[in-house]
Amino acid sequence: MYNAKVLSGSPIDTHVTAKLDQIAQCLIDWQQKHGRHHLPWQHQSAYHVWISEIMLQQTQVATVVPFYNRFIQRFPDVDTLAHAALDEVLVYWAGLGYYSRANHIHKAAQLIISDFQSRLPQSIEALQSLPGIGRSTAGAILSLGYQQSAPILDGNVKRMLARLFEISEPLNSSRTMKQLWQLSESITPHHQCHIFTQATMDLGATVCTKKAPHCQQCPINHHCLSHKHNSVDTIPVKPVTIKKTPLNYYLIFIKSHCKKRILMKKRALGGIWGGLYCPLIFEDPSEQQAWLEEHKEQLLHITALGEHRHQLTHKRLYLSSQLVTLDKSLSDHLESEFTGFNDASEIATPKPIATILRNIYEQTQDCLLPET
Ligand code: SF4
Known part of the structure; x- marks a missing residue:
């Protein structure tokens, strides 16, 4: 298991790095046998990954799929999206909520046409310069769309890492976020990163679920501190709620x-x-x-x-x-x-x-x- 350095924000030592490599390989092997392989945005271009990632923010896969299919049918590529009227894009977004996401992808599509020769850029910095694309979304586009090695930190990965390393602080604190990014960077493999990224998404959606995770079926349960210490039900620690x-x-x-x-x-x-x-x-x-x-x-x-x-x-x-x-x-x-x-x-x-x-x-x- 791991030492306290992992949880203190100090550099991760070689012993833990070796463990992280093993965990990453377990996840890659598991994804190939048991992961999801038929989501409509899988094995598609970076454009498809981008649209799906934006739609999946705050929204479940089952809700997103019909919206995604309809959207891609009407806007199959970045040129079509950039040249469409914002009104029409909003009609195809209606019902998904968080409409600023639709405004952002429309604006970003126009910037991709004008500044990036109609191709989603292939660097974290350039992707993050586009409206609505944060570090994790940029990582997912690079990993799933361009098969580059890039860490992500979406809700599923945060939950999995928090349980794996038994992080007992709320995930929304800046200290915890720094730790989680450090862990995500360290665990992300250089090879087969796209399979690893998909594995973390699949594990979070089907095994390391928010409620009642299926630890017995988990490919990394022998590495998981929360599983070992029987603290899975209390991690991630709930953030301090802001009264609405x-x-x-x-x-x-x-x-x-x-x-x-x-x-x-x-x-x-x-x-x-x-x-x-x-x-x-x-x-x-x-x-x-x-x-x-x-x-x-x-x-x-x-x-x-x-x-x-x-x-x-x-x-x-x-x-x-x-x-x-x-x-x-x-x-x-x-x-x-x-x-x-x-x-x-x-x-x-x-x-x-x-x-x-x-x-x-x-x-x-x-x-x-x-x-x-
Ligand atoms: S053992 Fe359980 S809590 Fe730990 S990563 Fe697997 S599913 Fe999540």
């Missing part, structure tokens, strides 16, 4: 008069839901009331839709919505600055807005008729 702050928004969904569509407006880039279509959004209930008061002569119906709750990473959203139907004069006026939609599926819109829209659509099918 509540955020209230007051929405007005506008139904047009004659074409019976919901009118939405694209929000400016930057800030919450930038680049996505949304109804009118107010931060204060008095602003929502003031809009209703100002237009009361031109509103045919007002329906209170109640409160919809939605969790963001650090915030809890409370959305209080009203649905209004306009008379012809205001409808014609607003149609010039808003875009009308018949249902939620055709819009690049945030998930909670899509949920409310679907409810509106279900409840008012009789009047939200497709445009003729």
Whole structure:
């Protein structure tokens, strides 16, 4: 087993390095026999690896696969992606959440065209210069896309290393992250790195799982300190949780008069839901009331839709919505600055807005008729 130096942030000594080589080889052998070999982005180009890695941030494989397939069918290469309108990219991203990721890949695709001759660069530094690509994603692109030796440190690898070396500090501390990167660099082999990288991803997804890991089937259990000391259930140590702050928004969904569509407006880039279509959004209930008061002569119906709750990473959203139907004069006026939609599926819109829209659509099918 390992000495305390591994956990202290000191340079890793040769005894431990030899152990890490053995562990890496165990993982490579295991991946070839028991790992996943049929994920749609495997054995593809660096472009495919990049798109999958961005989609997989904060999102499970099973959720990502249909989005990935649809996305790649429409944007099969970096040129197609770079030349597409951001609006269309957002439509293909709608439902995955974290829309800044879609903004970043679109911007990065344009930079790859202009600065890197339409090929994803092959160095960590150049990859990290692109929007949305951090050190771990850059490592995955180099390893899986270009078969170079490069460490990664995604959630699966962090968990596996923390258990393997029984790291008893929360993973989000900068000291622990430094240790984990050091371990990841040391364990990453020079040869067959792409198989090793895939092995760590596969082990984390299927064996060293967050809950109830299958230690008996683990190819490296004889090296694992947490397994040896029976501390697997307590590692990784939970990070100190930040209390989610509540955020209230007051929405007005506008139904047009004659074409019976919901009118939405694209929000400016930057800030919450930038680049996505949304109804009118107010931060204060008095602003929502003031809009209703100002237009009361031109509103045919007002329906209170109640409160919809939605969790963001650090915030809890409370959305209080009203649905209004306009008379012809205001409808014609607003149609010039808003875009009308018949249902939620055709819009690049945030998930909670899509949920409310679907409810509106279900409840008012009789009047939200497709445009003729
Ligand atoms: S032995 Fe268990 S805890 Fe240790 S790496 Fe394997 S699956 Fe994870």
